[in-house]
Amino acid sequence: MLYCENCHAPIPEESAKCPYCGAFNASGGERQYMEQLYDLKEDVEELSEVPEMEYRREMGKIGRMLFRTFLVFAGLAAVCAGVAFLYHKSIDYEITPEEMREQAEWEREVFPELDALYETGDYEGVCEYIYAHDENGRRSLSNWEHDDFLGRYMQYQSSKESLARIAAGDYDKDDEISCIIDALFLMQERDYERYTEAEEAQIAAYQREVKEGLYAAFDMTEEELSALYEACCVEDDYGVYLHYDTARKKVGQFVKGRGR
Numbered sequence: 001m002l003y004c005e006n007c008h009a010p011i012p013e014e015s016a017k018c019p020y021c022g023a024f025n026a027s028g029g030e031r032q033y034m035e036q037l038y039d040l041k042e043d044v045e046e047l048s049e050v051p052e053m054e055y056r057r058e059m060g061k062i063g064r065m066l067f068r069t070f071l072v073f074a075g076l077a078a079v080c081a082g083v084a085f086l087y088h089k090s091i092d093y094e095i096t097p098e099e100m101r102e103q104a105e106w107e108r109e110v111f112p113e114l115d116a117l118y119e120t121g122d123y124e125g126v127c128e129y130i131y132a133h134d135e136n137g138r139r140s141l142s143n144w145e146h147d148d149f150l151g152r153y154m155q156y157q158s159s160k161e162s163l164a165r166i167a168a169g170d171y172d173k174d175d176e177i178s179c180i181i182d183a184l185f186l187m188q189e190r191d192y193e194r195y196t197e198a199e200e201a202q203i204a205a206y207q208r209e210v211k212e213g214l215y216a217a218f219d220m221t222e223e224e225l226s227a228l229y230e231a232c233c234v235e236d237d238y239g240v241y242l243h244y245d246t247a248r249k250k251v252g253q254f255v256k257g258r259g260r
Contacts, residue, residue, distance in 0.1 A: 010241050106139050118146050123153045148190075149199040155186040156206040163213040173255055180218075180251045181244075183210045184229055188242045218258060228254055 011018050110133050117125040127150070130141070141147040162179030165171045187207055195203070214225060232247035233240050 010238050012238065103139060106133070107143060109133075110139075111144055114144060114146075123150065124157075126150060127154065127157075145194060146199070148194045149196075149203070152186060152203050152206065155182050156210060158182045159186060159210045159213070163210075163217055166217045173252075176218075176255045177248070177251050180214065180228075180254070181247050183214055184232055184242060184247055184251070186210055187229060 110129070113129055114126055117123075117129060133139075141150070144150075159179055159182040162171070162175050162182065165175055166179065186203075187210075211222070211225065214220060215222070220228075228250065229242070231250045232242055234243040234246055
């Protein structure tokens with residue numbers, strides 16, 4: 001399973017697009033293409049298994065199969081072209097070998113510094129270093145071993161800042177909605193193998209702190225928060241998970257009902 005970059009819903013790796021928002025999943029499209037290509041390879045290999053003594057009798061069938069094979073190859077070529085087009089369209093530019101080299105060089109330069117800041121517990125410093133060395137937001141952190149944890153930390157920080165504005169009276173309904181949504185996603189259980197035991201404990205502490213902040217800021221109980229979380233989840237073939245669009249709607253209704 002992976003998460004849709006557009007709506008954050010969990011989708012199977014083999015899916016060519018998100019079943020919820022329709023966003024294109026390049027890795028899934030490529031996998032479908034390769035599976036079709038493999039099936040075609042098996043069909044072609046079966047042609048060589050026709051016994052010699054049946055050669056003449058099978059020539060007509062083989063001719064028709066070869067014609068169908070040609071059509072399949074043509075279809076696969078169209079699929080491949082479509083995948084490439086949609087992928088390039090989805091990111092608005094084509095990744096070049098030079099850009100891949102630049103990403104690798106950026107990782108060699110930045111990751112050691114991120115590791116050093118992470119080891120001291122300076123997570124805010126990690127974020128600031130990233131922003132300072134990637135102003136356009138074009139670099140990927142997916143190869144950094146603490147990337148998943150950093151995402152949870154940023155959710156925590158966003159909720160914490162929103163709670164501070166609410167406590168100071170400097171907020172609007174969008175601040176309230178964003179604060180609660182960030183908190184709900186922070187509460188969401190995720191079985192990420194890349195979390196260390198220390199990171200799991202830290203995330204649990206973040207969750208407790210944010211929950212306490214929500215109880216105070218919105219005069220809500222633990223039961224109300226749990227009910228709101230469940231209302232923002234959806235269930236389908238992929239399991240039960242927090243759905244962003246549903247959360248936006250339900251949390252908006254909750255905030256409006258509070259009449260703050």
